[in-house]
Amino acid sequence: MIEKREFYIGGRWVSPATPNDLPVIDPSTEEPCAVISLGSEADTNAAVAAAKEAFPSWAFTAPAKRREYVEKILANYEARQEELARAISLEMGAPIDFARNSQAPCLPWHLKNFLTAFDSFEFLRPLGQHAPNDRIALEPVGVVGLITPWNWPMNQVTLKVIPALLAGCTMVLKPSELAPLSSLLFAEFVHDAGVPPGVFNLVNGDGPGVGSQLSGHKDVDMISFTGSTRAGAAITKNAADTFKRVCLELGGKGANLVFADADEKAVKRGVMHCFNNSGQSCNAPTRMLVERPIYDQAVEIAREVAENRKVASAHEPGNHIGPVVSEAQYNKIQGLIEKGIAEGARLVAGGLGRPEGLNRGYFVRPTVFADVTNEMTIAREEVFGPVLSIIPFDTEEEAVAIANDTIYGLTNYVQSQDGERRNRLARRLRSGMVEMNGQSRAAGSPFGGVKASGRAREGGHWGIEEFLDVKAISGWAAE
Ligand code: NAD
DSSP: OEEEOOEEETTEEEOOSSOOEEEEEETTTTEEEEEEEOOOHHHHHHHHHHHHHHHHHHHTSOHHHHHHHHHHHHHHHHHHHHHHHHHHHHHHOOOHHHIIIIITTHHHHHHHHHHHHHHTOOSEEEOOTTOTTOEEEEEEOOEEEEEOOSSSHHHHHHHHHHHHHHHTOEEEEEOOSSSOHHHHHHHHHHHHTTOOTTSEEEOOOOIIIIIHHHHHOTTOOEEEEESOHHHHHHHHHHHGGGTOEEEEEOOOOOEEEEOTTSOTTHHHHHHHHHHGGGGOOTTOOOEEEEEGGGHHHHHHHHHHHHHHOOBOOTTSOSSOBOOOSOHHHHHHHHHHHHHHHHTTOEEEEOOSSOOTTOOSSOOOOOEEEESOOTTSHHHHSOOOSSEEEEEEESSHHHHHHHHHOSSOOSEEEEEOSOHHHHHHHHHHSOSSEEEETTOOOOTTOOBOOSGGGOOOOBSHHHHHHTTEEEEEEOSOOOO
């Protein structure tokens, strides 16, 4: 059992004001694997006070100096990446090879992209040639509260902490109470990089506790949040009285439009993507919209892929999928599968209960529903498990209407060999991101959505801007 009860406040590891133990459960075994403490208001206040004290000096640290600290965080990651992969695998059930190859490497990937953007970032810019004495200064927002989920724990921590540091903000990180171990290790990377005391603080806690204390705190200037749409709304309301900037990265119900002229691997690729990370990604393509002429064939391919997708313990090597994160998520997914059946969708693979041979652990059967209508609960709600809904369509118009008929708007996908159609659809789909023919977005591309997916933009240049306020200056002396 790993004991991690301390918080990182003001450059030191400190004991909670009032101990309040919470076990961390290994989702592969349902056994406690670690114990943390949940913070109280006194801990939140201490962390915010440390960040507030550190702000004036950090905000005016030379950008080159801030870059040096971030480079040192990268070096510390590189020396300890295996530990980080193991922590992620244990806390949220990512199979160990997936944790090594996909989850942990999110840290260096985003960090390097931020450094590239930072190197050409102008913190002081002219307004325009017409106004020689005007300047636009981009200045750090202040003390920021960073609240992260469990599904891609290091991805989300990196997407918030690194740009906040580069922008000159000071911060309090509250990682998910379900997956706190990787963040505690990350705090060691920051500490060992020599980042000045108070610039980065970490307090463990839950939503009603530390999460709400941060979103309502008078000395916190901004909340950057990734997680459920429910919590995003609660945070926005709680932050209103103190006029915080609130940046939200919430759920999704991505549509994957597969046309009859799609490449032959498109359906398989879409199903695999939906099941990736056991379906626990906000940008998962969970609604596969298939053009009628290839519909039966697509359903058959999806059935085959699901039946052959191995599910096993996160501790086993290999490219299988692992459990979902918790008993609550397991039960929620089972409930949604039940609803799918009750509302008349055709179950073609998977279904209720655990996969054969697995009696313990939060393992879900890779599940495919066909003949889904966009009104069914499984097409409307985020399942956050390995569950795919297939919906037929006859015309491009109809496909666009179905894709856009959702409260969410994070990522949509298009599979077609017709370039003109792809370009047309890229503009018509209402989402923050559109990915086509299996091509991922390139380095520095902003991640974020519209509508109930939240309107944050994370990563690269836009990710740094999130943590900056715009100041308009006139009467600037010629240099
Ligand atoms: P959640 O939103 O409850 O938790 C995410 C983070 O927010 C955690 O750190 C949690 O402690 C904190 N939090 C919760 N309520 C809060 C509040 N009122 N104020 C401040 N902080 C609060 O998400 P969850 O319960 O871990 O997962 C539930 C659902 O959220 C999932 O089924 C999925 O739909 C969605 N989700 C989305 C993403 C994403 O990347 N978009 C990530 C995780 C979860």
